[in-house]
Amino acid sequence: MLPLITREQLRKEIAANAVVVIDTMPADYYAREHLPGAVNIPGFPYEEAARFTEELAPRLLPDPGVPLVVYCANVPCRNSELVGARLVELGYANVRKYREGIEDWVSGELPTESAAA
Numbered sequence: 001m002l003p004l005i006t007r008e009q010l011r012k013e014i015a016a017n018a019v020v021v022i023d024t025m026p027a028d029y030y031a032r033e034h035l036p037g038a039v040n041i042p043g044f045p046y047e048e049a050a051r052f053t054e055e056l057a058p059r060l061l062p063d064p065g066v067p068l069v070v071y072c073a074n075v076p077c078r079n080s081e082l083v084g085a086r087l088v089e090l091g092y093a094n095v096r097k098y099r100e101g102i103e104d105w106v107s108g109e110l111p112t113e114s115a116a117a
Contacts, residue, residue: 002084002097005069007108010035010098013067020061022070022087024049024079025102031115035071035105038113043072043079053086064092071098071105 005013013019014036023034024043034040039060043049061068068087072079084095098105106112 002070002081002088002095004099005096007098007100007104007110010069011110013069019067019069021098022061022068022080022083023102024070024072024083029073033102033106033112033114035102036111036113038071041070041083043081043083046078046082049079049082050086053083054090057087057090057092061087061092064090065094067094067096068092069096069098071101074101074103075099077101 014021021035021038023030023038023040026042026044027040030040041056041060042052070080070084080097080101084097087095
């Protein structure tokens, strides 16, 4: 299991530009709404999560030492755990999980972006 980060910790790290945030929702969900500055590595369908991560991570995350936070929709969602675990296997040293996901972020009335932004 990945180390966890709270909404408030993540909000502060995003504001300080101290983390790369990874939205693990399917691309169409990412396009509609994602956390500020997030990049997209889909973790669904589950059986494709490892392949998506292997293909996209080198381009989107060239520095394996940068602090990363993965998230998906909510606590039951498995996308972020699958992508995060594969990132660790690929050598990314500092991967945390925002377990509560975008539903929690939005419920806290924090800003989001869309692909059109």
